[in-house]
Amino acid sequence: MRPPNLIYALDDRPSPSIGTLLGLQHVSIVAIAFVFPVLLVRETGGTTLEASFMVSMSMLAGAVGVVVQALKRGPLGSGYLCPQVCGPSFLTASLLAAHAGGLPLVLGMTMFAGAFEALLSRVLHKLRFLFPAEVTGVIVSMVGITVIAVAGKNFLGFERGGNAIDPSSLTVAMITLLTMIGLNVWSKGNLKLFCILVGMLVGYGAAMTVGLLPVDELTQTLSQPIVWNPFAHHPGWSFDIALTGPFAVAVLCSMLKSVGDLTTCQRINKTNWVRPDMENIRKGVLGDATGCFAAGVFGGMAQSTSSANIGLSIATKATSRTLSLFIGGILALLAFCPKLAAIFAVMPAPVVGATLFFALSFMIVAGVQIMTSRMLDARKTFVIGLSIIAGLLVDVLPEAFTAVPPILQPVFSSSLSACTITAVLLNLIFRIGIKHSVRITISKNDPIGEIITQFMDKQGAAWGARPEIIARASTAVMEYLEALREAYDPNPATVQVSFDELHLKIQILHQGTPLPIPEQRPTPETLLESEKGMTLMGAWMCARLTDNITSTTFNGQAVVKMHWEH
Known part of the structure; x- marks a missing residue:
């Protein structure tokens, strides 16, 4: 351009x-x-x-x-x-x-x-x-x-x-x-x-x-x-x-x-x-x-x-x-x-x-x-x-x-x-000692926003990542985990992050099924009338913040993969 x-x-x-x-x-x-x-x-x-x-x-x-x-x-x-x-x-x-x-x-x-x-x-x-x-x-x-x-x-x-x-x-x-x-x-x-x-x-x-x-x-x-x-x-x-x-x-x-x-x-x-x-x-x-x-x-x-x-x-x-x-x-x-x-x-x-x-x-x-x-x-x-x-x-x-x-x-x-x-x-x-793949576990009562922000900022600085990509990734992970906590009685969730200068990849692993990702933004009526309205909004916002997001279930465990071009 x-x-x-x-x-x-x-x-x-x-x-x-x-x-x-x-x-x-x-x-x-x-x-x-x-x-x-x-x-x-x-x-x-x-x-x-x-x-x-x-x-x-x-x-x-x-x-x-x-x-x-x-x-x-x-x-x-x-x-x-x-x-x-x-x-x-x-x-x-x-x-x-x-x-x-x-x-x-x-x-x-x-x-x-x-x-x-x-x-x-x-x-x-x-x-x-x-x-x-x-x-x-x-x-x-x-x-x-x-x-x-x-x-x-x-x-x-x-x-x-x-x-x-x-x-x-x-x-x-x-x-x-x-x-x-x-x-x-x-x-x-x-x-x-x-x-x-x-x-x-x-x-x-x-x-x-x-x-x-x-x-x-x-x-x-x-x-x-x-x-x-x-x-x-x-x-x-x-x-x-x-x-x-x-x-x-x-x-x-x-x-x-x-x-x-x-x-x-x-x-x-x-x-x-x-x-x-x-x-x-x-x-x-x-x-x-x-x-x-x-x-x-x-x-x-x-x-x-x-x-x-x-x-x-x-x-x-x-x-x-x-x-x-x-x-x-x-x-x-x-x-x-x-x-x-x-x-x-x-x-x-x-x-x-x-x-x-x-x-x-x-x-x-x-x-x-x-x-x-x-x-x-x-x-x-x-x-x-x-x-x-x-x-x-x-x-x-x-x-x-x-x-x-x-x-x-x-x-x-x-x-x-x-x-x-x-x-x-x-x-x-x-470069010695810098891991290209790290993980953290979020327990039931952990403050999601504080932990994810500190974790991602620390790793982003160590990798020399672009600030705007780390900010988007942090927000996407927080939206998903908050929505997950709203939807289920949450078990611990593991967040695994990897970086190779060209790509930032994040996997979220938790028990049960992954949250459904709506293709369209939930309507105001859905937010007001449905018990899952806020969960759907969080999942939709999570998808909007990523370049690509997919989810599968393996051996009873949900695997959510997020990807960003760096």
């Missing part, structure tokens, strides 16, 4: 002019991550030409990734608008490769990373237990939290003022952010759609006014060639089996983040979303692997799904998969036109910070919504809390992890990777 709050939903087709402008907004977010390949080349003493080559090839790989990800049919792609960026999860492993064998080794290991992720995607549907809502939700939120440090330094102007706030940078950043927020909250139509693009243009103007975008930088930008052939500068490929470990860990971290990103795409595009569609995510991860592999082939940095771009889609309420064609087309054009690409390269730091703050606000909240879509008990609280603490510990005390073995460095290279691995491991540990 089409979400009513979207301006351009998944299957909508915006006009070419609207699509181009929305595509430019997404490309402006993607461009922020081009700092990673530049940093990678600089760290190894590379030339400006090598940096330009790697940025251009990263653009081309991103173009392939966003188009493939939006494919609706076939084995590749989730069918959602989910652009790719140079993956921060791969930075540490890529630096190890660059120091060991230069750019050729980085590209060869990037191809390995794409192939390994493609292999993992084939078995992803069998690993659903690794991705409950609390794990995917905490990863999605942590993506935003991880970038706060980088965004904050740009927002406050630390590059200009050292560790002190630069007033000019802060002013430009505030003007940019307030423009974006104002247009998003209080405007309508195209101004709301293009709130980031307009805000960035205002930010560029403000930066020029206060001297944060010098004229000589713009002149240097315009001096770039209009067209070039980056493939002529390709350095080739090499491979080192010793680096497969660090890159495998980086792939795992990146893939789990992609699972969270694709889950968010499902949630914002489906009004009745209840759980991750693992088959769709499996295809999406394979599409993500395709973009990563393409980066290795072309000569770019490893690619990963972009949480910030999904946040942009939420903010602008435009999730049309058609936009992937515009984004891919713009990125491909920029890959061969350095004069145009350089416009994004000179983006003022405070504009970068403001844009990130705006987009990541939506991403952090999206993660919280995923986490709270399920009931939480002490186990899940520890999974969420300890994972966030482990992630932030890497940022707060980075010196504590400097001596870890090289194979584990990708895990502790960022708060996101540390949080992700911690969440997965804690989820596996805390």
Whole structure:
């Protein structure tokens, strides 16, 4: 069902002019991550030409990734608008490769990373237990939290003022952010759609006014060639089996983040979303692997799904998969036109910070919504809390992890990777001791409502079930037991509950025959005149609260089975 709050939903087709402008907004977010390949080349003493080559090839790989990800049919792609960026999860492993064998080794290991992720995607549907809502939700939120440090330094102007706030940078950043927020909250139509693009243009103007975008930088930008052939500068490929470990860990971290990103795409595009569609995510991860592999082939940095771009889609309420064609087309054009690409390269730091703050606000909240879509008990609280603490510990005390073995460095290279691995491991540990089938016996004088509510709430939280399903199930069981008590001199009844993430099943066992389930609601006359009127009403309400209910008698014992899709 089409979400009513979207301006351009998944299957909508915006006009070419609207699509181009929305595509430019997404490309402006993607461009922020081009700092990673530049940093990678600089760290190894590379030339400006090598940096330009790697940025251009990263653009081309991103173009392939966003188009493939939006494919609706076939084995590749989730069918959602989910652009790719140079993956921060791969930075540490890529630096190890660059120091060991230069750019050729980085590209060869990037191809390995794409192939390994493609292999993992084939078995992803069998690993659903690794991705409950609390794990995917905490990863999605942590993506935003991880970038706060980088965004904050740009927002406050630390590059200009050292560790002190630069007033000019802060002013430009505030003007940019307030423009974006104002247009998003209080405007309508195209101004709301293009709130980031307009805000960035205002930010560029403000930066020029206060001297944060010098004229000589713009002149240097315009001096770039209009067209070039980056493939002529390709350095080739090499491979080192010793680096497969660090890159495998980086792939795992990146893939789990992609699972969270694709889950968010499902949630914002489906009004009745209840759980991750693992088959769709499996295809999406394979599409993500395709973009990563393409980066290795072309000569770019490893690619990963972009949480910030999904946040942009939420903010602008435009999730049309058609936009992937515009984004891919713009990125491909920029890959061969350095004069145009350089416009994004000179983006003022405070504009970068403001844009990130705006987009990541939506991403952090999206993660919280995923986490709270399920009931939480002490186990899940520890999974969420300890994972966030482990992630932030890497940022707060980075010196504590400097001596870890090289194979584990990708895990502790960022708060996101540390949080992700911690969440997965804690989820596996805390699954120990959770029974998937439990039972309780209700005696003659027991308070039905109190006992059933406490029992179901406790189990629902342990299983991470949806609150509304547990509420319906609790009420259905209470209605049946209350009606049973009205109808007969009750013997003890046993309630057996089982859960497997996709289904909630309840069996009620008691002596005698099961209550008759009326197909229609009892009439007022039946309620007033029949001794069994209230019993029939309770049984009818019980049936209305379930997705399916059946009853049989076996060896003199009634067996009532209730079922809910989860």
